[in-house]
Amino acid sequence: MTGLSKARISKGNLDTVRTSTKAKMAMHIEAMLQEQYKGDPDGLEKLRRKVDTSPVTSSGEPAQLAGWVHQLEFLPWIPLPTTKAVAQTIDELLEELLTCCRNEDLPSFKTILLAHFKSHELDVDTRAQTGKKSVLHTELEAIQLIADWERADHLTRNLVDYLYWRLITSLDAEWSSHYFAGRQTMPLFSLVMVLPQAGLLETMKVSSRRNIYFRPVRRLLQFLYALAYYFRYKKWPARAPTPKTLAEIFYRPDSQELADVSLISSYFDGSTKLTLDLALQHWEQLLQHFIAVHPGSVRPGPPIPLIMLALQWQTLLVQDKGRSFLMPDLHSYEADWRRWREQWTSLQAQQNILSEGAGQSVAEPIVWPAWSLNQPSSLS
Template sequence: MTTKSKNPKAHRDCKETQPSTKGVVAVSHRLKALSLMPLHALAEGRNQTIPSLLCDLTGLSKARISKGNLDAVRPSTKAKINLHLEELLQVQFKDDPEGLDELMSKVATSPVTSSGEVAPLAGWVHQLEFLPWIPLPATKAVALTVDELLEALLACCREDDLPNFKTVLLTHFKRHGLAVCADGQIAMDPVPETELAALQVMANWEHADQWTRNLVDYLYWDLISSLDAEWNSHYFAGRQTMSLFPLVMVRPQEGLLETMRVSSRKNIYLKPVRRLLQFLYALAFYFRYKRWPARAPTPKTLAEILYRPGSLELADESLISNYFDGSTKLTLDLVQEHWWQLMDHFMPMRVNSKRANPPLPLIMLALQWQTLLVQDKGRSFLMPDMKSYETLWRNRREQWEALQIQPMEGSHNTSRALGEPIQWPAWSLNQSSAVL
């Protein structure tokens, strides 16, 4: 994943060539990577590879999974997969039958595309609505639009139909522009006419590949910014003054992106998991004292609060330092345990039902970004264009505010709680808004 360019661009003045197998396969892989983002997030949260995760979830062998094309398994195999999943859920919810019924109800209402196919991105957002219950109509609509677009483009790839691939893109851009817009809305960020014209003369799949690379990046950050605006606006009762998710992205040294020079070999950049643990500490501190800690917590500070995995012993500084530098991986379950340990520390007299729930999307994305944004075994990193991201976020935030005036039928009361606006702690903010 890279976000070096904001707008998808086609090569101009190119001669017609026969579509190559390599080109169409590359385009297809980029599109599928975005569709698989929720699965990748789940795998990262469990510290597994996608094949290992699929092996656990389906009961199929890794050899069969490595062949791909799981949609083409025989009906008898599908029945075995469904039985395997049912048995897994029965074990997981053996002490909570009502919870299992609730989960199955959620799954039954998961969004699908207009063709009736699974909508992976919208389905992921659908599940986030229940952790805890937070309505996400705007983000779900963005995700479903992206699912529909990916489905149409992948069909073109399977049929090796470049002309229709271009038609699908042109239709999408004329309706939405670069960012997905809601029904009845004018495109927030229209694609320049010169770029639309360039797309029309796209000559082969190799040229489509560059378009697809930039398109996938922009759609991804559009979806993430929408979730950032909608989920977090509910979580913080609309009080935050800027986006939240950048607080757990990669943070480079001051001036590094502008000068490409390292001012110190220590902490050239901070990794997502380090920023996540520091912000969760700050958030628990804020809930207790209604103010932010003056500085980021050190490994020593966190080691005095958090416990070693599966142990009643406090962690030591070396373990927290390993979390910080990524040499010891965190899982979603372990981060949630650490959240409740922070709650025990700062709010010891308050039961869990009266405490704030962990900000799960923030946690899930930080764990995923530890892999997606940190490259070459930590020697390099990727960042989005933060100015573009903030523009997307503010547009989505305005949509969320409009929904509070006219709440959707059947949703709970989403009116904002009164309170002072929340300013994120200065030490948590990104030092640069430049593009890597």
């Protein structure tokens, strides 16, 4: 998109690109857009408005996380004001902390951290309803004892983890509530996290060396299949699709030939990387397989946040070349999700009062298939 080489982009520090190079990048992007939207001036204008309204921080710099959420909005059907506000708050905090780092101003660093989390003290307290201090609350006390940058780094890593999952649970509740018209009864994104072998977390013992855990990409492809199947038949498939099943639907990259079982299996075990472009192509192939295309027919859009996060978690949660994995605390994740979901429901109710007849229609709640939640018995 930029015209820069992969090698240059991989170095990072894109802010240091020369002014002349930035001008060339702008010309390259403009030419690409003119070609992409040839014959569709309305589409190009809509995109320009999207770019022009991308969030910025109080300093005027691009708000990275809020900008990402902004890209995921599909107005008017999927507005994400709550998640965008959460992301904007994190962007502002990180920008202030990075400024302190550049200025080597440790006292201000501590002050900013404490002020931020004290202003979100209600979030902290709801995690500690058992009467015990939450881990986050304990970390807040430790902030006041920071005496050097090494200690600040250690504590900030834990707090950034908290902020990350706060953003993800908000997006999970808000985006999926719109995508499924408020019908889901539990978090969606956890369905594409790492899935350990049944009993592994409880006993820390492997019952079989086969499928010790399922990777996020495997779970993503199986869930996309189930979702397309659900849109077609209004029910879930009885079991998870096998590599053979998917190979009969997916095509090889940049080819008109159907994939073979070995390619799908290599997606499953992580030996072949699945990209965002490939995932979107496979989604279209699933829809083509399950849903006939008629003039004027409307087909469901891809669950892009779910796809993007599964691809990220394939790297973030699977480590040591697959020899180890990280598992989020799903009890805390669901508790956070329910708080955001309640907030979304309240917001929808307010909008219904202001605009009679607006809002989501009431329909039967979605219950995810058992095989997507637990280890399939046939593969245990």
